[in-house]
Amino acid sequence: MIEVKNVSKQFPNGEHQEYVLKDVQFEAKRGELVGIFGKSGSGKSTLLNILAGIEPATSGTVKIDGKDIAGFSNRALTKWRGKNVGIVFQSFHLIPTLTLIENVMLPMEFAGNRKRKRQRASELLEQMGLGMQANKFPGSVSGGERQRTAFARALANDPPMIAADEPTGNLDSQTSKDIFNLFQELADSGKTVLFVTHDLDFYEKVTRRLHVQDGSVYETP
DSSP states (O other), X not given: OEEEEEEEEEEEETTEEEEEEEEEEEEXXXXXXXXXXXXXXXXXXXXXHHHTTSSOOSEEEEEETTEEGGGOOHHHHHHHHHHHEEEEOTTOOOOTTSOHHHHHHHHXXXXXXXXXXXXXXXXXXXXXXXXXXXXXXXXXXXXXXXXXXXXXXXTTTOOSEEEEESTTXXXXXXXXXXXXXXXXXXXXXXXXXXXXXXXXGGGGGOSEEEEEETTEEEEEO
16 A cells, blocks of 8 residues: 655755655555654654655655655645545644534545534544543543544544554553554554554554664564
8 A cells, every 4th residue: 555665855954955764665555553663853753744645755756555645736635635644643633612523523524525524523433432522622621532532533534544643642551552452443444554653562563663763764573
């Protein structure tokens, strides 16, 4: 499903261009659980953002289901991302003035999937154990509940790929385990799940391990 070839990412640093990622190459299949490991500032989040279509690569190809998204215009990339990637941020990025169910319905509005949107959102919140909190605002529920709402929102358009950046970074150990179990369930259902983490407790549980170090990416069995 994912084929990355010779991908580099540069950012301006004064008069020079600094490589954050350089000549990255790897593949991942549908239904795999891919952990992206590395120190802070190593380029993990940049790699995830490129794979999720949040930011472009400077060079190289990023093929998702045979389509090279690195060549998409910003408009095409936004449209593709809305239908194909569910994104979960460490800080949740829920809109505080919307209820949990309204937050989950939002991606369906953007993608034009307006039929059954409330029913779909309600079903996803039930799946996350949040049926009774659907009409509450993010500020009145726990961090774990906000994170599960973020997952429900990421699944709203039933995307084939989930991209999560440090999804358990602000959670207690039990909630982190619950989130990882959800990852496994999503991968078992055929979705490709990519997540950035510092948590080595998950190291042995993923199906593919990518390490980011000094701009290079290498894989371990």
